[in-house]
Amino acid sequence: xxxxxxxxxxxxxQEGDSAVIKCTYxxxxxxxxPWYKQELGKRPQLIIDIRSNVGEKKDQRIxxxxxxxxxxxxxxxxxxxxxxxAVYFCAAAVGGNNRLAFGKGNQVVVIP
Amino acid sequence: xxxxxxxxxxxxTQMGNDKSIKCEQNLGHDTMYWYKQDSKxxxxxxxxxxxxxxxxxxxxxxxxxxxxxxxxxLNLHIxxxxxxxxAVYFCASSQLTGEQFFGPGTRLTVx
Numbered sequence: 162x163x164x165x166x167x168x169x170x171x172x173x174x175q176e177g178d179s180a181v182i183k184c185t186y187x188x189x190x191x192x193x194x195p196w197y198k199q200e201l202g203k204r205p206q207l208i209i210d211i212r213s214n215v216g217e218k219k220d221q222r223i224x225x226x227x228x229x230x231x232x233x234x235x236x237x238x239x240x241x242x243x244x245x246x247a248v249y250f251c252a253a254a255v256g257g258n259n260r261l262a263f264g265k266g267n268q269v270v271v272i273p
Numbered sequence: 274x275x276x277x278x279x280x281x282x283x284x285x286t287q288m289g290n291d292k293s294i295k296c297e298q299n300l301g302h303d304t305m306y307w308y309k310q311d312s313k314x315x316x317x318x319x320x321x322x323x324x325x326x327x328x329x330x331x332x333x334x335x336x337x338x339x340x341x342x343x344x345x346x347l348n349l350h351i352x353x354x355x356x357x358x359x360a361v362y363f364c365a366s367s368q369l370t371g372e373q374f375f376g377p378g379t380r381l382t383v384x
Contacts, residue, residue, distance in 0.1 A: 195372060204363060204375040205316065248314055260306075260329055261373060263316045 165253050167264025175272050180238045182267045184251035187232065193254035194227060194234050195261070200247045208249075209236070241271045276300050279364050279376040286354055287384055293350045294379045296364030304328075305347035306365040306373065307339060316363070322347055354383045 167184045174180045186194075195210035211218045211225045211234065218225050222241075227234040234253075238245055248268050252261040277298045286292055298305060306329075307319040321329035322341040336352045347364060364376040 193371075199314075204377050206375070207372050210372065250316060256329075259304075259323075260318060260321055263318075266314045266316070268314075 165251060165262045165264045167251050167267055169267060170265065171268045171270070173270045173272060174241050176241055176243060178241055180236075180241055180245070180269055180271075182236045182249055182251070182269070183233060184235070184253075184264050185231075185233045186253040186255075186262070188253065188255045188262075189232065190257070191253040191255055194225070195252050196223075196225060196236050197250040197252065197263075198247045199250065199266075205250060238269075241269075243271050243273050245269060246271045277364060277366055277374050277376040279362075279379050281379060282377060283380050283382075285382045285384065288354055288356060290354050291350070291352045292354060292381070293348055294362055294364075294381075296347045296349070296376055298345055298364075298366040298374070298376075300366055300374060302366040302368055302374075303344055304367050305341065305344070306367075307347065307349050308363040308365065308375075310361045310363060310378070312360070320347075320349075351381075354381075356383050359383045 192213040197205035199205040224237040251264040365373040367373040
């Protein structure tokens with residue numbers, strides 16, 4: 162299968178707290194896992210990605226971890242700010258890695 | 274200096290009409306995509322072209338017909354529009370297995 166499951170569907174956090182979104186995937190051949198952020202009325206934009214040869218990647222307040230054995234990967238946002246409020250999509254390269262399967266999205270709300 | 278552009282941004286039309294959405298990318302990518310995002314925000318892939326050749330064709334009604342005149346352009350033509358076609362349509366491009374860059378989206382409303 163080529164499913165990507167994402168949870169929770171909605172996450173509210175206090176400003177300054179951390180947010181974690183988890184995704185699982187089913188295609189064991191997947192080797193590329195991007196995360197996209199979509200603000201209201203805007204296009205999805207890549208915020209961080211990870212390939213299967215590493216277990217963790219960090220970029221300032223954002224980090225992604227990958228567990229290939231368990232087939233799950235997570236997005237971690239630390240010190241959340243109001244501008245982090247958006248829908249976040251995880252994805253996994255599937256079908257011989259020639260396309261992305263997206264999760265259903267997670268609405269993150271940062272409460273000032 | 275837009276990387277992926279789409280026209281029009283908004284499209285309001287009556288049921289039964291035929292309409293087209295155009296997409297262009299200036300990133301030199303080989304692969305282009307069309308996605309449909311419904312009111313629940315699900316991003317569903319519809320088509321993908323690699324070097325003008327169709328490589329992905331998901332379960333999409335044959336009223337939808339993509340056309341790629343060259344690898345920088347991927348247009349989407351929709352015949353006999355239905356209410357359920359109302360959504361935001363995103364074009365995207367990438368090098369195969371790389372980051373996908375999305376266009377600004379076309380909000381289609383069928384009345």
